[in-house]
Amino acid sequence: MKFAFKAVAAAVILAGAGGAFAQQGETVKIAWLDPLSGLMAALGSNQLKSFQFLAEEFSKKNPAGVKFEVIGIDNKLSPQETTSALRSAMDQGARYVVQGNGSGPALAIMDALEKHNARNKGKEVVYLNYAAVDPDLTNSKCSYWHFRLDADTSMKMEALTTYMKDLPDVKKVYLINQNYAHGHQVSKYAKDMLKQKRPDVEIVGDDLAPLAQVRDFSPYIAKIKQSGADSVITGNWGSDLALLIKAANDAGLNNVKFYTYYAIATGAPTAMGAAAAGKVYAVGYGHLNLPGDIGRIVTDFKKRFNEDMYTASVFNTYAMLTEAFVRTKSTDPVKVAAAMEGMKFKGFNGEVEMRKADHQLQQGLYITRWEKAGGKYPMDSENTGYTLAPVKYFEPYVASTPTSCQMKRPS
Numbered sequence: 001m002k003f004a005f006k007a008v009a010a011a012v013i014l015a016g017a018g019g020a021f022a023q024q025g026e027t028v029k030i031a032w033l034d035p036l037s038g039l040m041a042a043l044g045s046n047q048l049k050s051f052q053f054l055a056e057e058f059s060k061k062n063p064a065g066v067k068f069e070v071i072g073i074d075n076k077l078s079p080q081e082t083t084s085a086l087r088s089a090m091d092q093g094a095r096y097v098v099q100g101n102g103s104g105p106a107l108a109i110m111d112a113l114e115k116h117n118a119r120n121k122g123k124e125v126v127y128l129n130y131a132a133v134d135p136d137l138t139n140s141k142c143s144y145w146h147f148r149l150d151a152d153t154s155m156k157m158e159a160l161t162t163y164m165k166d167l168p169d170v171k172k173v174y175l176i177n178q179n180y181a182h183g184h185q186v187s188k189y190a191k192d193m194l195k196q197k198r199p200d201v202e203i204v205g206d207d208l209a210p211l212a213q214v215r216d217f218s219p220y221i222a223k224i225k226q227s228g229a230d231s232v233i234t235g236n237w238g239s240d241l242a243l244l245i246k247a248a249n250d251a252g253l254n255n256v257k258f259y260t261y262y263a264i265a266t267g268a269p270t271a272m273g274a275a276a277a278g279k280v281y282a283v284g285y286g287h288l289n290l291p292g293d294i295g296r297i298v299t300d301f302k303k304r305f306n307e308d309m310y311t312a313s314v315f316n317t318y319a320m321l322t323e324a325f326v327r328t329k330s331t332d333p334v335k336v337a338a339a340m341e342g343m344k345f346k347g348f349n350g351e352v353e354m355r356k357a358d359h360q361l362q363q364g365l366y367i368t369r370w371e372k373a374g375g376k377y378p379m380d381s382e383n384t385g386y387t388l389a390p391v392k393y394f395e396p397y398v399a400s401t402p403t404s405c406q407m408k409r410p411s
Contacts, residue, residue: 100131
């Protein structure tokens with residue numbers, strides 16, 4: 001199998017030709033802590049399958065010679081439940097935890113690990129964040145034991161507004177987001193960056209809806225319609241985006257474009273369907289029709305589960321861990337964390353860098369548009385016949401944003 005590990009070839013050679021690594025044959029347990037119940041269950045289930053599927057792929061062949069095992073625990077999208085799930089994961093021998101849905105659960109993990117790792121030398125645990133994007137997690141609240149593989153809210157808004165500033169038809173923008181840290185940040189950065197790049201744009205609405213509780217978004221759509229908005233910016237994800245777009249289609253809101261963070265995720269593509277063609281955009285680190293190994297993996301995943309693998313940060317999670325194992329000849333989280341700081345490695349989307357200052361991955365971002373699948377972009381989303389096709393790519397430096405992190409490293 002030809003896997004994306006060219007970046008570690010030099011490290012393998014330096015480790016000594018034919019010499020087995022200390023961790024050769026070890027099984028690395030990764031605990032996945034995210035929702036498997038409630039309105040976000042479908043999203044969580046897909047991401048757990050993605051982690052398990054890629055565990056199989058990376059276990060078949062990797063230069064560190066390790067096997068991966070994923071333990072899935074339902075955190076019910078609750079910080080309190082997440083803390084309990086983390087204790088259960090550690091009791092089962094997991095030294096690496098992954099989570100991505102919600103900054104509240106993310107902070108719960110970070111707080112718990114700061115205390116645990118300080119008190120339990122030799123039993124440290126590392127947190128790999130694949131989708132929780134509140135900028136504070138790598139700024140004022142940054143932690144040495146936390147590494148984020150998704151682009152944060154500010155990075156995505158930097159790319160999105162850089163694209164939107166050149167669109168003359170964007171004049172009146174409505175903001176609708178989830179009422180928690182991420183949603184507040186999307187609203188804040190949208191207003192700040194549009195004011196800077198397009199001071200002529202008018203913000204005609206700024207709504208916050210409760211996270212994973214709204215079943216009917218038609219009242220919000222009525223407000224958008226009444227506002228005269230030509231564009232909507234939303235960081236909504238899961239059911240909160242799928243139901244928002246469904247309500248827009250049901251209301252015949254045909255003259256408004258939606259600029260989203262998560263139109264690719266479970267439920268949203270089906271809600272969009274043919275009615276949303278050309279009207280929904282997304283900003284993110286990839287799309288379903290990427291070339292190379294990730295393209296093959298996405299295809300194989302769809303064949304097995306009849307679902308889309310859209311959380312490609314999962315691939316980079318394994319790629320980064322594997323390279324760190326090779327460099328350190330160990331799976332010890334203390335050695336691995338030190339190796340991941342500042343690491344450049346080959347990800348699914350080219351060479352990426354885990355910035356040492358704040359443990360925020362620096363990577364390129366795409367703007368994609370919902371349109372009929374075919375030609376260069378044949379893989380469709382959720383069997384709709386439509387896909388999010390790239391219309392613009394931004395190099396990592398374009399979307400990179402500064403950090404205020406004052407990293408406290410263990411002595």
